[in-house]
Amino acid sequence: MSHEHHDCCAHHSQHHELVIDSLRVHYRNTLALDDVSFATSCGNRVALVGPNGAGKSTLLKAIAGLVPRSAGSIRWRGAAVKKWSREFAYLPQREEVDWSFPITVRGLVEMGRYPQTGLFGRFRAEDDAAVDKALASLDLVDLQHRQIRELSGGQQQRAFLARALAQEAHVLLLDEPFTGLDRNASKQLGELLERLSHEGRLVIASHHDLNSAPRLFDEALLLKTRPISFGAASEVLSPKNIDQVFGHIDDSEERAAPKALASAL
Numbered sequence: 295m296s297h298e299h300h301d302c303c304a305h306h307s308q309h310h311e312l313v314i315d316s317l318r319v320h321y322r323n324t325l326a327l328d329d330v331s332f333a334t335s336c337g338n339r340v341a342l343v344g345p346n347g348a349g350k351s352t353l354l355k356a357i358a359g360l361v362p363r364s365a366g367s368i369r370w371r372g373a374a375v376k377k378w379s380r381e382f383a384y385l386p387q388r389e390e391v392d393w394s395f396p397i398t399v400r401g402l403v404e405m406g407r408y409p410q411t412g413l414f415g416r417f418r419a420e421d422d423a424a425v426d427k428a429l430a431s432l433d434l435v436d437l438q439h440r441q442i443r444e445l446s447g448g449q450q451q452r453a454f455l456a457r458a459l460a461q462e463a464h465v466l467l468l469d470e471p472f473t474g475l476d477r478n479a480s481k482q483l484g485e486l487l488e489r490l491s492h493e494g495r496l497v498i499a500s501h502h503d504l505n506s507a508p509r510l511f512d513e514a515l516l517l518k519t520r521p522i523s524f525g526a527a528s529e530v531l532s533p534k535n536i537d538q539v540f541g542h543i544d545d546s547e548e549r550a551a552p553k554a555l556a557s558a559l
């Protein structure tokens with residue numbers, strides 16, 4: 295990350311709702327994240343981009359308060375984030391979710407109210423109303439009594455997002471939400487994330503498709519244990535930055551070979 299950019303982020307950081315400063319996360323012997331700083335606010339969709347093992351999932355979990363930090367701080371609306379709070383909704387990678395778990399769509403969305411009601415607490419009228427509103431907002435009213443395992447991948451994503459809305463979370467932390475969706479479901483999810491951000495939420499998602507990232511996200515953090523670049527998605531995902539992180543596929547030798555051969559003849 296250039297100093298110029300760093301200074302600029304630091305200068306404006308007090309105006310941002312989510313401020314991450316010098317974050318470091320270790321797993322036993324692995325340094326998963328080091329010196330990660332960036333700041334952003336509701337209304338934005340932020341893509342986390344980087345190669346396998348770059349620390350994208352770890353960063354989402356750290357913001358959600360699900361992995362301990364070794365150093366640095368995370369602040370949300372001026373207050374330090376130390377553990378999970380209902381302001382944050384985290385959606386793990388598809389393969390980490392047990393989709394065979396017997397629960398209806400409505401039952402899953404009701405789980406979003408547990409922070410308010412307690413696990414065995416009584417649902418009040420306002421809890422039912424929040425669940426109804428979340429189901430309607432994500433077009434799941436007709437599917438609410440279906441088992442989650444009977445839904446398509448796109449519908450399952452929507453059910454998880456409905457749970458986040460019922461929870462009244464402002465920060466949606468999504469691990470590879472577009473993976474495994476067909477073109478239609480992907481388009482729908484893209485529009486949905488745009489709507490949710492415009493309604494005043496902050497969407498942060500790991501994303502591996504470099505081509506679609508500038509279309510689907512406003513901002514991007516290019517990451518390889520340390521941040522390489524942060525800013526407008528179209529600028530961060532420049533060919534130069536991408537080469538630096540993913541490695542340059544050097545075909546110049548192949549192209550040069552026939553010429554060398556020709557001159558030798």
Ligand SMILES: Nc1ncnc2c1ncn2[C@@H]1O[C@H](COP(=O)(O)OP(=O)(O)OP(=O)(O)O)[C@@H](O)[C@H]1O
Pocket residue numbers: 321322324325326344345346347348349350351352353500
């Ligand atoms: N629970 C864990 N215990 C030990 N090491 C871990 C654990 N989770 C992740 N790591 C290591 O931390 C580093 C960052 O992993 P992380 O899953 O955050 O990367 P990622 O960018 O999400 O990768 P991918 O694109 O493959 O999902 C990797 O070196 C990984 O092996």
